[in-house]
Amino acid sequence: MPDQQFASDNYAGICPEAMAAMVAANAGHAPAYGADDWTQAAADGFRRLFETPCEVFFVFNGTAANSLALASLCQSYHSVICADSAHIETDECGAPEFFSNGSKLLTVASPDGKLTPDAVRVMAGKRSDIHFPKPKAVTITQSTETGRVYRPDEIGRLAETCRGLGLHLHMDGARFANACASLDAAPADLTWKAGVDVLCFGGTKNGLAVGEAVIFFDTALAEDFGYRCKQAGQLASKMRYLSAPWVGMLEDDAWLRHARHANACARRLAEAIADVPGASLAAPVEANGVFLNLSAAAQERLRARGWHFYGFIGGAARFMFAWDSQVERVDALARDIRACVSLSAAA
Numbered sequence: 395m396p397d398q399q400f401a402s403d404n405y406a407g408i409c410p411e412a413m414a415a416m417v418a419a420n421a422g423h424a425p426a427y428g429a430d431d432w433t434q435a436a437a438d439g440f441r442r443l444f445e446t447p448c449e450v451f452f453v454f455n456g457t458a459a460n461s462l463a464l465a466s467l468c469q470s471y472h473s474v475i476c477a478d479s480a481h482i483e484t485d486e487c488g489a490p491e492f493f494s495n496g497s498k499l500l501t502v503a504s505p506d507g508k509l510t511p512d513a514v515r516v517m518a519g520k521r522s523d524i525h526f527p528k529p530k531a532v533t534i535t536q537s538t539e540t541g542r543v544y545r546p547d548e549i550g551r552l553a554e555t556c557r558g559l560g561l562h563l564h565m566d567g568a569r570f571a572n573a574c575a576s577l578d579a580a581p582a583d584l585t586w587k588a589g590v591d592v593l594c595f596g597g598t599k600n601g602l603a604v605g606e607a608v609i610f611f612d613t614a615l616a617e618d619f620g621y622r623c624k625q626a627g628q629l630a631s632k633m634r635y636l637s638a639p640w641v642g643m644l645e646d647d648a649w650l651r652h653a654r655h656a657n658a659c660a661r662r663l664a665e666a667i668a669d670v671p672g673a674s675l676a677a678p679v680e681a682n683g684v685f686l687n688l689s690a691a692a693q694e695r696l697r698a699r700g701w702h703f704y705g706f707i708g709g710a711a712r713f714m715f716a717w718d719s720q721v722e723r724v725d726a727l728a729r730d731i732r733a734c735v736s737l738s739a740a741a
Contacts, residue, residue, distance in 0.1 A: 395702075397700065398723045399703075400701075400703065400713040400714055400715060400727065401704055401713075402704070403569075403599040403600075403656065403715065403716040404598060404599060405716070406601070406716035406717060406718050407718065408601060408603045409600075409601030409643070409648065409652060411643055411648040412597075412601050412602050412603065412640075412642050413642075414642055415432075415638040415639050415640075415642030415643075416635060416638055416639055416642075418638065419432050419634045419638035424634050426631050427629060427630075427633055428452070428629070428633040429633075430633060430637075432633075432634040432637050433636075433637040435637075435641050436450070436637040436638070436640040437450040437637075439640065439645075440607060440640075440644070444581050444582050444586065444609065444611070445582045446611060447613070448586070448609050448611050448613065449610040449613045449616035449619070450607055450610075451608040451609075451616075451620065451623060452605055452606075452607055452630070452633060452636040452637050453606055453608060454605060454606075454628055454636070455598070455604065455606060456596055456606050457487075457489050458493075458606075458626060458628045459606040459607075459608050460486065460533070460566050460594050461482070461486065461492070461493040461626075462608065462622050462628065463592050464490050464494060464497065464531060464533065464564055465490070465494040465495075465497070466592070466615055466619050467530060467531040467564060467591070467592070468494050468497040468531055469494075469497070470495040470496040470497060471496070471527055472527055472529070472530035473497060473499070473500045473528065473529050474490065474532070474564075475502060475509070475517050475533070475561070476499055476500070476532070476533045477501065477504040477507050477508065477509055477534075477535070478501040478502060478503050478504060479507045479539045479540065480501070480507075480535055480566070481535060481566060481568065482499065482533060482566065483499050484539075498527040500527075502517055506542050507539045507540040507542060507707075508534070508542060508544065508548070509532065510552075511552055511554070511555040514532055514552065514555050514556070514559070514561075515559070517529070518559045529561060530560075530561060530562065531562040531563070531564055532552065532556050532563050532564070533564040533566060534549070534552065534563070534564075535565075536565050536566070536570050536584065537570075537573045537576070537681035537682075539707065540676075540677040541660075541677050541678070541681050541682075541683035541684075542677065543680045543681055544573070544584070545577060545579075546579060546587075549563075549584065549585075549588035549589065550588045553589020554589065556589070562612075562615070563589055563590050563591050564591065564592050564593075565592070565594065566594055567593050567596055568598075568599055568606075569596060569599055569682065570584070570595050571595075571596070571649050571652070572653045572656060572657055573681060574650060574653065575650055575653035575654040575656075576657055576681050585609075585611060586611035590611060591611060591612040592608065592610050592611065592612070592615060593611070594606055594607070594608055595607040595608075595609055597639065597640060597643065600643070600649055600653060600717060601643065601649075601717045601718075602640070602643065603639065604636070605636040605637075605639065652716075652717035653682070653717075655717060656682035656715040656716050657681055657682050657715075659682070659715035659724050660681065660682045660684050660713075660714075660715045661679055662721060662725075662728075663713060663715075663724050663728055666724075666725065666728035667686075667728050667731050667732060670732050670735055671735070671739070672688070672735040672738070673687070673688055673692070673731055673732075673735050675687070676707075676708055677710070682714060682715045683712060683713065683714050683715070684713045685710040685711070685712050685713075686710055686711045686713070687709075687711075688710075688731070688734075688735065689735070689738050691741065692735045693705070695734035695737060695738060696730060696734050699730050701727065713727070
């Protein structure tokens with residue numbers, strides 16, 4: 395693409411810190427299957443970041459991270475409670491059920507993509523007979539599919555509810571970095587200190603070429619997780635190429651700096667079009683996404699001008715910003731939104 399697009403933060407390339415670490419890891423030979431110094435350094439980096447002796451595993455993508463993590467929490471006859479818009483429900487092709495040999499997803503209607511303690515209690519208590527899959531875990535997305543963030547107290551209340559019901563709490567953190575940046579919160583405060591058992595920390599949307607980290611704060615739950623990774627084709631023989639970029643990202647908080655930039659670009663767009671009649675926010679801008687209510691005609695005109703974006707939940711136009719988003723392109727998008735809305739209204 396000659397011009398930068400904002401359809402997805404997956405469009406962005408590799409950030410300099412991750413690339414430099416990969417180049418450094420490429421020098422010479424290193425032991426295979428995670429027995430290398432880079433993998434140890436990355437795992438130790440996460441332990442420092444989260445201020446706890448967690449267990450860390452590196453896999454290729456978010457679908458594998460979420461699915462294998464949930465499989466480690468459930469037996470085949472169990473179920474997982476999630477929002478009806480959750481990525482594991484709408485965009486992972488049945489992978490959570492596949493890797494758990496059948497654990498069922500129980501979806502809760504949620505207009506903002508968030509789960510609440512009351513919703514979890516209702517779903518968990520819906521049935522308790524042997525003919526229904528027994529609830530065993532709850533999963534939340536940080537930030538959500540509609541760009542909202544869970545605050546520490548919200549996570550804490552959910553975790554307390556889960557503990558009372560005997561449920562594990564999993565966090566899909568594909569954009570966990572953006573949530574930390576949005577809330578100016580320490581990673582520990584948004585995870586284990588609030589009661590999260592396992593986090594899938596997204597790297598791809600934050601500047602890595604490939605790779606996510608699965609982090610178990612309840613280390614007992616990580617037993618045999620390495621075997622799950624191997625069986626699922628997620629154990630990289632040259633593991634240093636998955637783990638080394640994290641070393642670069644964690645050093646000097648590059649992961650957080652990139653997330654702050656992406657979030658700032660989202661706010662920049664929202665502020666630039668705040669006074670445009672016919673262009674309203676479908677969701678508050680709390681992370682690196684902007685969801686806009688635009689007429690079909692305005693969306694068609696935007697696409698005709700070369701802009702790529704997805705029609706998302708509720709028909710809103712979704713724009714996602716990344717570590718490398720150029721403010722000049724953000725401003726150009728804002729001008730074109732203003733023009734296309736005006737032209738559509740006048741037609």
